[in-house]
Amino acid sequence: MPRSGPPEARYYDKAMDGTVSCRLCHHRCRILPGSSGACRVRRNDGGRLVLPFYGLASALSVDPIEKKPLYHFLPGSSSYSIGYVGCNLHCPFCQNYSISQSTEAHLTPVNPAMLVQEARTAGCPSIAHTYSEPVVHAEFVEACMKAARAAGLANVLVTNGCAAPDAAVSLLSLCDAVNIDLKSWDEAFYRSELGGDLETVKAFIAEAFRSGVHVEATTLVIPGKNDETSHIDGIAGFLAALSPDIPLHVSSYRPMYRYTIPATPAATIHRLVKAARRRLRYVYAGNIAGERSITECRSCGAVLVARHVYAVDAGGLSGSRCSSCGSESPIINRCK
Ligand code: SF4
Ligand code: SF4
Known part of the structure; x- marks a missing residue:
């Protein structure tokens, strides 16, 4: 029978005394049964590290x-x-x-x-x-x-x-x-x-x-x-x-x-x-x-992207290239 309840975590080790050690981050929390790690979202449930906040x-x-x-x-x-x-x-x-x-x-x-x-x-x-x-x-x-x-x-x-x-x-x-x-x-x-x-x-x-x-x-x-x-x-x-x-x-x-x-x-x-x-x-x-932020083409100096708060004008780009001189820009402008 599959176990019900929160899914089990990856990145941990079990100890004989019922504690678990999470290896997901630098804290490497040793967690007692019924307790959670420092992040609050990875819990020792009867000797298993589980994810009560999954999804x-x-x-x-x-x-x-x-x-x-x-x-x-x-x-x-x-x-x-x-x-x-x-x-x-x-x-x-x-x-x-x-x-x-x-x-x-x-x-x-x-x-x-x-x-x-x-x-x-x-x-x-x-x-x-x-x-x-x-x-x-x-x-x-x-x-x-x-x-x-x-x-x-x-x-x-x-x-x-x-x-x-x-x-x-x-x-x-x-x-x-x-x-x-x-x-x-x-x-x-x-x-x-x-x-x-x-x-x-x-x-x-x-x-x-x-x-x-x-x-x-x-x-x-x-x-x-x-x-x-x-x-x-x-x-x-x-x-x-x-x-x-x-x-x-x-x-x-x-x-x-x-x-x-x-x-x-x-x-x-x-x-x-x-x-x-x-x-x-x-x-x-x-x-x-109130500050505007711009990215300029490193070849010709044209403005590639202008931003003001969250208003964005990327009209200086043609794909990932500068639309003025055609140079490759550092900006990724399409999904893989
Ligand atoms: S803080 Fe959370 S993620 Fe980091 S080791 Fe502790 S339980 Fe794992
Ligand atoms: S979410 Fe808050 S507490 Fe966590 S790293 Fe970012 S700023 Fe720090």
Whole structure:
């Protein structure tokens, strides 16, 4: 007889005493019977690690792909976006803390076929796993990504990048585009403030790039925490060593959740964008009210894509080429 109840997780080991050890992320939680791991969504049920939140969405929305943010992937398109509950980090500035730090949200049962159908109905060429942390739902995310691939839709992952190497390889093999938070260049800040691990994030980004996934990175700049030029220099240098064409979004923070630090001044973002541009070709300021963002052709200087909030004009592109001079651009403008 098949067992009923939540599906069993991958990436864990059982011990003789009934505890389980989850291997999905750097925390490697040892979980007692009846308890959950640090992400709240992987539970020890009688010596098995199970997924009580499998196929439960906290949010379903049609978003501009620029909101992920992804600026060099299908510009101007919409992405069918799904959020979950739980996270393996506990950022004190989390903008989605009500779903990342709690499992009490209203949840909607979904399945991969339903998501594909809804994405198609909404005219979205991609499905994005986003809002909270999709990695802690790796099993369901992979099931959705397989269904989306089979249907010719692109897969987008928006993540903190804190996944163990084997889980990262498996997830990334199904992704077309990822935006990965690279929150700081300070290992201690990652560990003590966020519960994260800088080396794990760096390895995730490197694996995404190595496996041919379109990669963009985001750094949320918080005054007094990661706003020194040396931080962005480290981040930009790391990305540039993979490719100077990796877009970096340098975004302004606003007070949220447990942080009351005042919002990041626009001048700070502009200083850091300028510093990052010494190493990277495409660095964008994020969350600055009223600012227009453009991507120019590196051959002739024509504007390829202009963005203002979520209004996007990609009229400078002909496919992935510059419509003025015909040069290849770094922008992916059609699904595989
Ligand atoms: S995914 Fe969750 S349960 Fe597994 S190690 Fe990470 S925080 Fe712990
Ligand atoms: S990793 Fe993202 S979702 Fe998780 S707590 Fe941090 S900001 Fe929130």
